[in-house]
Amino acid sequence: MDTILSKLNEPQKSAVTQTEGPVMVIAGAGSGKTRVLTYRVAWLLNKGVDPFQILALTFTNKAAFEMKERIIELIGSNEARNVWMGTFHSIFSRILRAESDKLGYSFNFTIYDKDDTKSVMRSILKEQNIDNKVYNPDFVLHRISQAKSSLISANEYANNVEIQAQDKSINKPLLGMIYQLYVARCKRSDAMDFDDLIYNTNLLFRDFPEALVRYQHKFNYILVDEYQDTNYAQYLIIKKLAASHENICVVGDDAQSIYAFRGANIQNILNFKNDYPELITFKLEQNYRSTQNIVNAANSIIAKNKQQIAKNIWTQNEEGQKVTIIRTASDAEEGSTVANSIFESKMNYQLQNDAFAILYRTNAQSRSFEEALRRLSIPYRIYGGLSFYKRKEIKDVLGYFRLVVNQYDEEALFRIINYPARGIGKTTVEKLIVEADQRQMKIWDLMQNIQYLQKALGNATAIKVDEFVTKIKSFMVLLKTKNAFDFAKHIVNATGIFKDLNDDKTPEGISRFENIEEMLNGIKDFSEIEVNIETGETQNNIRTLDEYMLEIALYANDEKDTDDTRKVSLMTIHAAKGLEFPYVYIVGVEENLFPSAQTVNSRTELEEERRLFYVALTRSQKKAFITYAENRYRWGSLTFCEPSRFIDEIDSEYVEYIGKPNSFGSPWGSSQKTKPEVKLTGQAINSFTPREKLKKLNTILSNSAAPSEENTDIESLQVGMEVEHLRFGKGKVLQMEGSGPNKKATVFFNSVGQKQLLLKFAKLKILS
DNA sequence: AGTGATCAGATTTTT
């Protein structure tokens, strides 16, 4: 264990070994936060603490998984698997299932995702004849989410004089009533939304003190990662659980708080000391990730924020290259510029695709980069966006799974009751809803009473509904006996979904079919690998589909990559939190996009955008690029864009500007400040001479092949010729393909073997 | 009841 400690610096060491009492670790970007958390858990385990007594809350399930893997490596034992480690949502959903009867839910309660909640909300508004323009479903749901994160129940909301007055003043007096209806509707469906998982845990601990005491006793050591992003409801859970032993360690960085829009309360970290007067605070200020230039540039940005804990982030790393700011004419050019730049760096430094990340503010921006990367045949992977589990065909199949597990799941029921078509249309469903309402029954219970059905729907339709019910019931019988894979296969066959999609030979149909197959494969993997969560042993028990459902409900966003090709990463900055890449491109850095138009009128929101920019910049290890376009297609039409204020805010000492020769005025628009023109004074750490560097930039900036000396030569290049490459030395051309700017050559080099080169970039000299 | 066409609205970020 001492060898482990030797890998830590002084403040890290203290943060790891101070296991008793309340501890707060303020960890600057790249200061080894994850390392401290990992080592702290390893340290506890090594001291003999029972893994079942450690609760470690992370921000994503992926982070939890990776941390467990590292701890296992560190202590050389699978014991770490038994640590209660995961997101607030996954850990407390586990606890809620165990205690579900206390709160009036069943063990198999469904977790509604955003699509489900939106659909619930839409149908409530429709039933109540409420104008969904005034009561925009997203707005209403956001409001309800805020209330739940502040532990305000629907009844409290509806009866609170102040809230009601406030809602009236924004002309939305019905919000309280809608909230009540929404809660009743979820309850009736035996379903919890994401906020309920936290809210109901609070209810459990409030109303069942013996349960609270049990968990207080169970979790002797509590760790919370990304503490700056917790909301009030989460904060209170932690506070209650830690109350008896106070062995609580929170780790975070106020400068990286970027989830206030989701209810995160930055005060949780700023006020932590008030709750625990004995608090010991450690600050991790040495950055191990980035070059000096990046650290300094990031510091100069974040200094513009008023609300923050004082800290001094520094690094011993090399000075590095300046942050390069690139102007392009359009979003399409932005895409090709970035793709070309990646291609070039790959060639020049022999880098892998996974050394690069493209970070943007909104998911919608990914398109131009996808297209440009595809044109250069650079593999990429988009994180976030439309995840696998959100695809229509997948949700349809999941609808069956869900209904079989929980028959009261109305969202699932409505989705599949007529898919594939079986003659139960919209009118029938509406009649069912009305009838169930009148008889004060749940829809599923009503559907089992054939007399009621006949009365409400007529004989012919009643039979169809009855057949549907019989089918679902037959699935329910199989659920407990078949393993997940066999069961899922049975469902897609018995319902006709498989045949339905197999018959569809359009490209979309084929892709849907393949997605279903992929899901079945995923389920197969699941049902074959059994890891006992209590002991960590693998067993041969069958894993049933309801277990699968529990697993995926909260993992819907961590889609796993199926092949292991190294790829360029494309993601939003939010999704990039906690990650690092050698080369980072922050793109679309324009006013009204980043910062986003909705945030520029409020100081707190603007500060959050600035923190977001800080997070983006501090993802980079070696080199950061910032790009913006002067024109961009937004919702179909071309709009003019101005560079973001954040570009101005970086201390000019740490940046270099690149733009095409400005044909109309200063490249900085009408900006009053004098801006440095193209400035290339950065002390390059690589071997480029300034002249080569300029040439490189020119290449980056040109979309079409820039005709340089080499390129004119290249026109005459043919198979069999001897060539010389700047980096690889002498070689022989084996093959040529493509034409114009996309002309490629396969060359065998004496030094490194066979390489494929895009002639536009490869600085080849013809020798013979 | 089911299908196809037309039109409006969307873009902030996510467990």
Added chain:
DNA sequence: TCTGATCACT
């Protein structure tokens, strides 16, 4: 540009 919601037609 793309998705979904609504409407008209079969």
